[in-house]
Structure formats: structure tokens, C-alpha cells
Amino acid sequence: MEFFKQANLDWMGKAKYFVALSLTLLLLGGVSWYRKGGLRYGIDFKSGTQIYVRFAQPPSIEQIRKGLSEQGLGNSVIQKIADVANPNSNEVLIDIEQRGQGEESLDAGKTAVLKALNATFGTGDPSKQDLNAATPSALAEYLARRDPLGRGPAAGDAYTQLARRIAEFRDSNRNGILTNLDELKSVAGATDGAVSALRDGYYLGNFTIRKVEIVGPKVGAQLRRQAIFVTLYALAGMLVYIAFRFEWVYGAAAVLAVFHDVLITLGFFSLFNYEISLTVIAALLTLVGYSMNDTIVIFDRVRENTRLMRREPFAVIVNRSINQTLSRTILTSGLTFLTVLVLYVMGGQVLRSFSFALVVGIVVGTYSSFGIAAPLVVAWNNWRGRGAAAGTGSAAGNKARAGEAASGRLAAAGRR
């Protein structure tokens, strides 16, 4: 099977469509950025507290907000986690700004949110503990004290094991929330006696905290700096590498194309309201490397063909190179795109922003190689008046090749 048997498209002629597409996307992204007042920064860069909560039933955001206001956290950002891949979830992200710089302890925000959630959603009476929030060691201690299996001091770590199995059942099989104590009967070793002992001391809370991230202001600033440095260094490193392997003009074109990719991806982030975190920066850097890939493959071919096709105009050489590598480019980008699409749909909430960056980035990165980078090089060559003769940048001008004049005249006749 073969998709692209003998592609023969005039890429350089169609370049203007790609440029138009890019400008449109950039504009869209820019407008969204402006209207929403910038990108949504994750905790890593903003500093503050972010709590990821899962409820037994779909929660009411108003209720949560009311509960938080009572703790003085009315300004928090509460977001239901729902997007294309995960439309109905009972999960919520609560973002709290860093409260003051001073002596207040780092986890003051988290404590306040827990208090608010317990007040609003807690069903239990104060004499009991929440089974959905209990650690295995606390469970083990409680069971050992109650001793429902009647083993006495010879129980050894039977209760530790049982507690661990109960916690594992709750976390792996029930997503962290048990709704009915009788479900525990399916756990090995959980006798009726054990279950009723648990019933005496524990109630089943309506929510569970899945993740807490607290980033102090100093760390936030540090991470911001780090992210910027890493990106700049990586881009510089790549520019050097490409300038080393090809002419500098190729390097500049490749870096510009990559820059364009990152900008469009960030625009999409703004449009679709995704959060920028450290992992997203990692995704952006990966797609920088990946977009360079495609561009390099094309430039490699151009260099090879320039040696073989000395008489042709540069634009024709570039067209031919793109056509020759089209098969490979579409295939690999397509395959990589499929894999990150799978990741986006099936990879879970935590990786969603990350995989979204890659999904958008791969598409944009691919077309930017033949739609932006290659036309840039051709335009540069045209501007330098070398579009007609076979040229690879400044070096060609300096080398006086025999027959150059002849090929120049021939090519002039065929100049686009």
C-alpha cells in the first residue's frame, strides 16, 4: 500500500496559503490572549495552592464557592474538570492564591479548603472519622484497637495487611470513594465483624482529595525563571546545531518556524483554556525538537538535491525535495499524531494539558516545515538574487564555479 506514489505539488507556489493560515491562527490566538488577559498559568508559575477533589456525585460549584467564602476564600477559582475526552466527571480543581508572604504557614490554604469542604459536604458526626480519607496506618491502628477478629496481641500484622487491602480496594477499584461499607465485604479478610467495627468508628465522606499542590512564592518565581531559561537555551542550542550542519540561513528559518509553532500552540491554549504548567513546557520543548526534525529532513534533501540538480532554480529544488520526502513526513507525523491523540483521549486528567500541547504542536510543526521554513529560505535566496542559480546561501556567491555564468544565463530564462 502506498499513499504518495509520486507526489508532484508546487509547494512554494502554495506557500501563501500556509502563511495565511498561520497568520489567521496567530490572530485568533492573539485575540483570545488579549480578551482573557493572558494565559492560564498553573500553580508552578503562579504560586498558590491547587487542590484536585473528587466527589461521589457531581458537585454544585455554587455550593463549593459558598463553603469557601465562609473560610475567607471567596476569590478562589473553581473549575469543573470536563473537556472533550472527559465530559462527565465529578472532579473539581480549586485554585487558591498565595495568601500573603509572611509568617503564615505554607499549607494554610489547604487547611482552610479542607475545613470548608468538610463543613459543606461532610455528612458525618464529629465522633467518627472519614473512611474515604483514612490512611492505611490509621485504619490499622483502629482495627488493632477494636480487634474484631478477636486475635488479641497475637494478631501480628494481620490488621496492617487488612488495612492495606481495604485502602487498595478503595483507591484502585473505587477511585478513592467508597459509597457503601458493604462493598468492603469483597476484600479478602474483611469479615462481617471487621466491617461493623469500621461502621462504628467511620463514616463515608462524600469527597476525596486526589492531589494537593502548594507552591510558595519563592519557588514559583524560581520555576518561572527556570522555564524561560530552559526554553531559550534549548532554542539557542538548536540554532547552533543547525547552523553547524547547514548554512546559518537554514538555522534562522528553522528557529523562526519553531517559534511560530510555539506561538500558535500557546494561542490554542488560550482559546481552549488549558493551563500552562511545567509539564506543558516540557511538551513545548519536545515539539520544538520534533518540528526541527521535519524541517531538517527537508533541508537535508534540499542540500542533497542542490548537489544533484545544479541547473534548476532553487524553488524547483525545494519543491522536489518536499515532494520526495512528503511520504515520509506525512507518515511519521501522522503516526506520532495518532499516538499523542491516543494519549490525549486515554491518558487521564493529569496529562491532558501536556498531550493537548503535543496534539496541536505536531500538526502545526509539520506544516510549518514546508509551509513556513522552506518558503523562508527560498524567499531569502530570491531576495539575495540567487533564486535562479543553484545556491545554498552566502557560500555559493563566493565560490566561483566554472560554468556558473553559463548556468546563470540558462536559469535566468527559466526564472519563476
Add this chain to the structure above:
Amino acid sequence: MNPNLKWKALFVLAVILLCIYGLVGLPDFPTSWLETRDNFSKRIKLGLDLQGGTHMVLQVQVQEAVSLHADQTADRLTKELRDNKNIRYEEIRKVDDTHVLVRGLAPGQSGAFRDVMSELFTEWDLSAASGEANGYLLTMKPSVVAAIQQQTIDQSEETIRRRIDALGLAEPVVQKQGRAANEILVQLPGEGDPTRAKGVIQAGGQLELRGVVDPTPYPSEAAALGAHNGVLPPDSELMRGKSEGTAGQPGGESWWLLQRTPIVTGRDLRSAGENRSTENPGYYEVHFSLSSAAAKRFGPFTEQNINRPMAIVLDHHVQSVATIQNRIEDSGRITGRFGQQEAHDLALVLRAGALPASIKYLEERTVGPSLGADSIRHGLQASIASLLVVMIFMVFYYRVSGVNAVVALILNLIILMAFLAYFGAVLTLPGIAGVILTIGMGVDTNVLVFERIREELRGGKAPVSAVAAGFKNAIRTIIDTHVTTIVSCLFLIALGSGPVRGFAVTLTIGLGANIVTGVLISRWIFDWHLARMPRQAELSI
């Protein structure tokens, strides 16, 4: 078969076996799927985002230790000038963390003063105090400041590690982080609720036993001063604490006047433990025993002070004031209404030693176990799905050669995972994403080669030379493309941390292994296949 090929096949087999051993352990051969899974999960270190746990960054306030040193120096200097050398001065006081001011030195004694300085206080630079006649400014030498800071960090790290170890958690990590930043990283795998650990880490743990100058608890500092006519007796210090309510008087915050110098400090403890309280049933108390050197001081002290009060001070708070009944050599009790866990943790902190400076939390990230399990499940599902997608496509599009690519890809993944297991690299959720990216990008290698081979075949070459030309021409591009991605990963490894670094490491190893499997192994498989093919047959690609 070509003998060369035989060796190559054996080599590949050896590599595969090595990898599988690294991943699931061959000698104790797993007998069931469950055991295989267990072995596997033991060999690959999971990051906190996959197994649940807490990650904290603390900052040690080293300036406190420097400041304390200045305080102690001011005290020593006072003693030295006043008591030992009889040098008169107007005032000695600490100006800031690293400066001490001596004012109004009696004229004619500056020579003697300078002698004292050069003999006993070599850690300080002496200079004339600006604006003060007969005044001197002591400045702590920068090397001394640095040494104190370093020692404080080291000691803090050591103490925190002892405390965490005593909590009995699974495989905690305590290590310094950041070159000049005085930060300590603490990782507690499996701890969904770090509250208890944080309490234990942050506890000052400074125990002191001091004589009591005035046994009356005063309701405020002012009241205490007033009772002594505004001047505290020499060598005494006011300290705050909670007094338990006695009959007729409610408990609350009170101030006591204690001796400045403690008889016994936490450093003199030989051991500490908790036990049930006999006086307050239902509560616990902490008992401790002293080293023999301390006992030599403590014994006589208690003997000389029978029927007089003694204060137990914990982190500059008066914990309790008790009357000495008889001579005590080397043991003591800290009473108070402690719950069992409280008493246990206090004993633990005392055994581990006091923190030389207080700590501040800078960052705290906790992943609950349910999210960890979820993430693993999602990661696995996504990996398998993407692998299937790629496999199906490759076989469809390249027919038998597609199988070649699939074999190389699977080998690639096995080598990648084995690398992680052997080198103890941590697998995080972004790391799993890195594996998926390896699948997507790794197959690029095969596509590059195959497309080139197809081109050569179209150009009329015979299968054997087409394959050779395909590989030869594609290698340079393969290396170029892999290197650019690896370069960005190297930056991420150098400057990133935690999950981000896990992603970069996985992708780097994956792409590195891919060059081997995509180029070498794929080539060998082709050679083997070509050797078996009849001469005129077409290459299925």
C-alpha cells in the same frame, strides 16, 4: 545461514534475555501473572505521581544559627572582659547577625582588649566603630559565616533524616537541593497525608532543664518585671509557658523566671521513650535518660536543690515546673497531657536531636493513592493502545517489512524499560508519555529507511542493494532528527526536576535505544530475511 548472522542473532537474544531478567527476574521465575506484575513493579521505581506520596521542599533558616553565634559571642565577651580580665566598658551588644559592638571601652585598656580579641576571639575581625570614641566593631569573618551556614544545613539534613527514618516510612528521600539555597528535599512515597511527618520534621526539639529563680508564674512579662523592681537578677531569663490550672486558678499563658544557663540540654540525652502516665490515666508522658557525663552534673544539682523547683523547657516554652523530691542521677520525665502519638513523636524528636535552626516549607505536593492508581491505569492503557495503532498501521502499509518494524519497536521498548530498571531511573506519568512518544517517534526511523528502500526499488535496484542503499542514505537523517530531540531533552534533564525530568530521561533513553534497534537490529532482520528469500523474489515492503 551466514555465520555472522548467527552471532548477531545470538547477541540479540542475549540482550533480550538480559532485559527481561532486569524487568521480571528470571532465577526466581514468576509462576503467575500476578507475580510477574509484582516483580515488575518492584524493579521499576515509580515516581510519586504514580504511587502516591508527598514531595516537600524545606528551607533551613541558617541565618538563625549565625545570629545565635553572634549572641553567644557577645555573652562570652562580656564574661571574659568583666569577670576574667577586669576590663571596663560601657556596653557590649549585638548589632545584627554578624556584628557585635563594644562601646565605651575604658581608655588605656584597649591594648589589653585587643590582646583578648586576638587570643580568644579569632573568628572575628576587629575594627574601630565609626562615630564612637573608644568603640570597636566586631565583624564575623565571612569564612566563619559560611562554615556555620554549611554546618547548619548538614546538621539539619542529618537530623531530619533521623526523624523521618524513625517514623518508619517506606523508602523516604531526604537530601540537600540547590547549591546555595539552603534547601532540603524530602520525599515520602505512599504518604497521602503528610501532616504527621511535617509536624515531626518541623519540631524544634530543643530540650532544656533549668533551675528556677522565681517559682511564681506571672501572667505577663510586665508583671514579672514589676515583681522584681524592673531589673531581672543576673543570669536569669524570662520564659513563656502554659501553666496547668490549679484549684481556684485557671490555667493559661504564664511567664516564669528561670536561670539562663540550662543544667542539661537535649544533647545530653542518651535515650527517650513514651509510656502511659500514672498520674493522668489515659494520657502519656515521655521519659528520658541522660548520658553519664550529664549525670555527673545533674546528680549534684538535684541533690543541692531538693524541695526547689526545676523547669523543663521545650523549644523555649516552659513545658512544666516540678519540685525536685530527691537526688536524680540520670533520668527524668516530661509530663503533660500527651496523646499516644504526640508522646511517641516527641520522644522520637528528642532522640533524633534538636534542629539547629528553624525551617520553612517552600513547596508541598501530595498525590493521593487513588490518583496514583488511576494514572498508572491510564498510562498503561494509552501505551498499549498507541502501540497497537502503530503496529497495525505498519503491517498494513509495509506488509512483511512492517513486521520487521514492529519487532524492532517492541525490542526498543523492552530495552528502554530494562534501562530504567537497571539504572534505578524513576518512572513518572510524563515518563510514560515519553514512552508513548518513543513509540511515535521511534517508528519514524523505520519509515525513513523503508521509504528510502522503496525509492531505490522504484529506481530499479535489486532488493539486497536497495536495502543497503536505503539504510546508508537514511542514517544521517535519522541521527540528525534524534539528536535534536535528545538535545532539548538534555536541557530538560539539566534544568528540570521531578516529573519533567522523568519525561526527558525516558524519551532520551527511548530515542537512543531506537537508533540501535531501528538501524542495527532492523538491518539484521532484513539481512536474515533476504538470506532466506529466493533470488528472484520481490521484497515485501
